[in-house]
Amino acid sequence: MDLLSTDLITQMTGDQLDSLLEQIRTAESRLKAIQVELVREVDRRQIPLGDGMRTLEDWMIGRMDLTRASARQLAAVARADSAALDSLLAAGVSFDRVAELADAGETDPHLEVDLPGLRNMLARRTPVQRADEQAAFDARFLAIQPTLDETSWNLWGKLTALEGKQIAETLDRVADDLPEAPHGHRDSRATRRADALFVVCDRHGADKGDTSPATPGVPATVFVDATDGPSRPGAWLASGPRIGPSALERLLCGSPIDVIALTEDGEPLRVGNATTAIPPATRRYVLWRDGGMCTADGCNSSYRLQPHHIQHRTDDGNNQPDNLTSLCWYHHHVVVHGRGFRIDPTSPTRRRRFLPRSNSDPPI
């Protein structure tokens, strides 16, 4: 990096100064990580002895123009020979902090100490100042934005330590209460947390009498591109996002819905109507017949119970009770409509099994 002119420095904003200092500190730590490796190798080859020096520290003082204190620190980190300390340096933790840990002998070189463990140890040795807390509080945000093609949404943000921990623990607790996916399918903790976040918001919406299109009983309008043909069913919700075949199946399954097919010019071609939804009497009968419980084998949840079309509406499945089975929110929205598992029609009425999932559309 070229040296900065005084002029340039005086023109920098406070944020720019701060950010540049942070970049330098990180770069410094990475260089230190390399220095530690090299010193370790010097020690291993006993180069100081060959040079007639009594100790590694003496060699470094002469050879590298270090003070005794700095030489002692560097030797301590090199000799700790701890992968965890090395990765702290590589991650940009300052050398002074890492040296402090090595010095305190808090890392056993023969033990694999994990990075989070070391971060904890480091945190314990660094008191949190009121200013740090204030900065963390002021920096809180949660950004929720659709991707450009609107196939998904991104979430990211920053929270205070207490908030972050509480939210993570709550989501984990909600996730643990969700049923298991069939066929030994295991979702990652991160995926389960995403499901849990939806459940928490959905419950809150239900408490407030929310009337989103996904809420049963509330008609939604879907525009279908009639020129796309059945192999590429593209659809738009009246309220906005473009959806694909899975989301269309999900909507047709759950709610009374108006389907409007559009020509190439955007003119309505065919107009379906909400009467294609499950008649309320049939819905009530199916929920009663299934004992007010999810019919998935082993599940006894009654959360957001909905009649599901065993043969999907988009495959000409009808609204007869034989083609309907009660599923809880998780089995209906996550397992069936999200993951693509289908109900095995030959499985017992109250103990529904799922067919192995297929992500491809059925052949036409």
Ligand SMILES: [Zn+2]
């Ligand atoms: Zn269930």
